Amino acid sequence: MRKLAVAVVVLTGGLLLYAATDFAAWGDPESPASDSDVSKHFIAETGVDTEVPNMVTAVLADYRGFDTMFETVVIFIAGIAILAILKLTGKDATKTPGKRKDEVDDAPDLIVTHTVRLLVPIIQLFAFYVLAHGHVSPGGGFQGGVIMGASFILVALAWDLPRAMDRLSVDRAILLAGVGILIYAGIGLLAMFLGGEFLDYAELSTIFPVSREMARYHAMLGVEIGVAFTVTTVMFAIYASLSSKGRLEGGL
Amino acid sequence: MSGLELFNVFILVFLVVAAVIALRVKDLLIASVVFGIYSFLMCLLWAEMGAVDVAFTEAAVGAGVSAVFLIATVFNVKRDSSD
Numbered sequence: 434m435r436k437l438a439v440a441v442v443v444l445t446g447g448l449l450l451y452a453a454t455d456f457a458a459w460g461d462p463e464s465p466a467s468d469s470d471v472s473k474h475f476i477a478e479t480g481v482d483t484e485v486p487n488m489v490t491a492v493l494a495d496y497r498g499f500d501t502m503f504e505t506v507v508i509f510i511a512g513i514a515i516l517a518i519l520k521l522t523g524k525d526a527t528k529t530p531g532k533r534k535d536e537v538d539d540a541p542d543l544i545v546t547h548t549v550r551l552l553v554p555i556i557q558l559f560a561f562y563v564l565a566h567g568h569v570s571p572g573g574g575f576q577g578g579v580i581m582g583a584s585f586i587l588v589a590l591a592w593d594l595p596r597a598m599d600r601l602s603v604d605r606a607i608l609l610a611g612v613g614i615l616i617y618a619g620i621g622l623l624a625m626f627l628g629g630e631f632l633d634y635a636e637l638s639t640i641f642p643v644s645r646e647m648a649r650y651h652a653m654l655g656v657e658i659g660v661a662f663t664v665t666t667v668m669f670a671i672y673a674s675l676s677s678k679g680r681l682e683g684g685l
Numbered sequence: 686m687s688g689l690e691l692f693n694v695f696i697l698v699f700l701v702v703a704a705v706i707a708l709r710v711k712d713l714l715i716a717s718v719v720f721g722i723y724s725f726l727m728c729l730l731w732a733e734m735g736a737v738d739v740a741f742t743e744a745a746v747g748a749g750v751s752a753v754f755l756i757a758t759v760f761n762v763k764r765d766s767s768d
Contacts, residue, residue: 459734489738563741571737579745586753668750676757 483649485568493573494653498632501656502617505663509610512667516603519679541592549591556584560661567657568650574657578664585669594677603673603681606666613662620655693733700726711766713759721752 457464466472475492485491493501564577589597621632629636634652635645643651673681703723707716724747731740 487738571741573738576741576745579742579750583745583749583753586750590753671754672750672757675754676760678761 482646483653484646485650485653487568487570489571490568490573490653490657494568494656495632495634495649498621498634498656501660502614502621502632505614505617505660508667509614509663512610512670513607515671516607516674516679519674522679545591549587553584553587556587557581560584560665564657564661565654568653574660575664577657578661579668581661581665582668582672585665586672589669589672589676594673594682597669598673598681601666601669603670606670606673610663610666610670613659613664613666616659616662617656620652620659624652689733693730696726696729696733700730713762713764713766714756716766717752717755717759720755721748724748724752 457466461467475488475496479485479488479491483491483495485495560577560581562577563572563580564574567573567577585597585601588600620634620637624633624636625631627636627639634649636648637643637652638645638648641648641651700723703719703726707719707723710716710719724743728740728743728748731737731743
């Protein structure tokens with residue numbers, strides 16, 4: 434049976450490698466992906482339509498905004514699912530919160546806590562930079578949100594979970610995750626009420642004193658902030674749940 | 686072979702090595718850390734190919750947060766893999 438499995442894996446791998454030779458060369462301008470009308474349209478028109486220099490963000494947050502909105506919803510659902518499953522299956526752990534054999538009683542390490550104290554503000558500032566510059570340079574709501582969430586995780590790692598939960602409790606985290614999606618969908622709905630289609634940001638120029646292009650530019654930042662809310666809080670909620678078997682107390 | 690190609694081959698070889706180690710090793714903690722290395726090598730590859738946005742996401746999500754999630758989970762389950 435084992436030999437058969439190896440044979441199947443090797444055969445499939447060989448087949449995939451053989452198929453990969455059919456791909457266009459890297460950076461080939463004649464490749465079907467580069468040569469399609471859609472690519473040409475985005476490359477030529479993104480800067481004109483939205484004034485956003487980073488084409489990737491423009492495609493993600495504007496042209497394919499609907500897709501990105503539900504990606505955010507997927508992250509939200511994943512966070513809720515992990516919390517719910519661990520809360521249900523972690524019940525046994527509540528009865529006997531016994532110590533693991535590798536658990537130590539010592540107070541948090543002085544060097545670690547002081548380094549984290551210095552690092553966390555810089556990490557959070559960088560997260561805001563990544564978020565705010567998402568449409569100018571690489572970055573955006575997902576990356577900024579993950580970096581922001583990581584700063585809370587770092588606090589939980591250096592001290593313990595309660596100290597991080599003083600700053601962002603899991604209940605509040607889930608609430609803010611919902612708020613993030615509401616921000617995203619709210620901007621889309623606002624555009625709809627102003628006469629456009631759902632997530633047609635250009636319509637926002639009727640209530641804000643900006644051109645249609647700049648309305649799309651700024652609305653992209655708005656939805657990225659929504660994404661960052663959800664990602665930050667869900668990342669922390671997942672860590673808090675995973676590291677404590679759903680008990681949401683104690684250190685790792 | 687130019688320097689850039691040599692760099693690519695270097696990363697790809699280490700990528701395969703990291704993937705095999707992550708699958709073969711018995712200690713799940715080591716597997717998680719090696720998986721983080723795998724993600725970081727992928728991030729280097731994306732950056733080298735000019736997909737900086739993807740590289741950024743891979744560095745933050747793949748090498749950063751998911752490695753922490755895996756390690757947090759390993760601390761709460763049996764550390765040795767049975768297969």
